[in-house]
Amino acid sequence: MHAPRALTALLASVALCLLVVACQTADRGTSTITSADEAAEPNAEEPVEAPQMPTAEPRDTSGLESDTARPGSDYREIAMDVADPVRCKEFCNKQMRCMAFTYVRPDANQGPRCRLKHSIPDKVEGEECCVSGVNPRAQRRIAQLESRGFELDTNRPGGDFRSFEMQRAEPAQCQEACENLMDCQAFTYVRPGHKGDKAYCYLKNSVPEKVTDEDCCISGVKQAR
Incomplete structure (x- = not known):
């Protein structure tokens, strides 16, 4: 009768040991998973850089x-x-x-x-x-125009033998018209807004005295060829 009791006690002891080992193994596995999960999470205290706003290009205020x-x-x-x-x-x-x-x-x-x-x-x-x-x-530009014989902001009143309305506001066309006529000695180009909406060209058979500070006009004398 004593032998079976001893065997039963031995088996119970072995079963208890196996249960303890299994529990410890499970605990270690759970701890390992938890550590891995924590490692995968970002560090909440790590500073995050704010997005930079685009900077406006500097503007040229020189000459004002x-x-x-x-x-x-x-x-x-x-x-x-x-x-x-x-x-x-x-x-x-x-x-x-x-x-x-x-x-x-x-x-x-x-x-x-x-x-x-x-x-x-x-x-x-x-x-x-x-x-x-x-x-x-x-x-x-002023130097270029003056080198071509244009007298800026200058009127030469009188001596007109022909005048015409210009389709394009270009003083060079008025100068060219004078150059192409034998009788023309000088010209005055009148800017748009002074005799109407269009520019005007006055061709002259003499060289009248010039009047400066006349912002209506650009004049010139026929260039010698």
């Missing part, structure tokens, strides 16, 4: 004459949707005809305006209404 007007010689006025003198400057710099500009600040009656000029009027300082400037290519 603050609180300065250049009255006269306007050939175009632009109603602007933004109060920005730099844009007025850019309008002028992109046009071959534009020599200077005046930006007029908005007031109670009108919005901002940009006045483009076909010559370089004298500047008037202390004018809070305005910001002006000169096209950096203007001096070179």
Whole structure:
């Protein structure tokens, strides 16, 4: 009777040991999985860089004459949707005809305006209404025109023997018309807006005295051949 009891106790002890080993193995497996999961998670305390905003390109404000007007010689006025003198400057710099500009600040009656000029009027300082400037290519263009015999902002009144309305506002065509006529000694080109919407060309059979500071006109004397 004692032998079976001893065998039963031995078997129970072996079963208990096997159960303990199995539990320890399961615990180690669970711990390993948990560690792997934690390693896969991002570190919540690691700093995250904020997205960088795109930087605006620097704008060229050189040449702006603050609180300065250049009255006269306007050939175009632009109603602007933004109060920005730099844009007025850019309008002028992109046009071959534009020599200077005046930006007029908005007031109670009108919005901002940009006045483009076909010559370089004298500047008037202390004018809070305005910001002006000169096209950096203007001096070179003036030198080129003068080298071809054009007298800018100059009228030669009198001596007309022929005049005609021009289809294109180009003083070179008026000069060419004079060069091609034997009787022509001088010419005066009148810009659009002074005798109507079109430009005019006056051909002269003499060389009248010139009158300067006339922004209506460009004149010249027939070149010797």
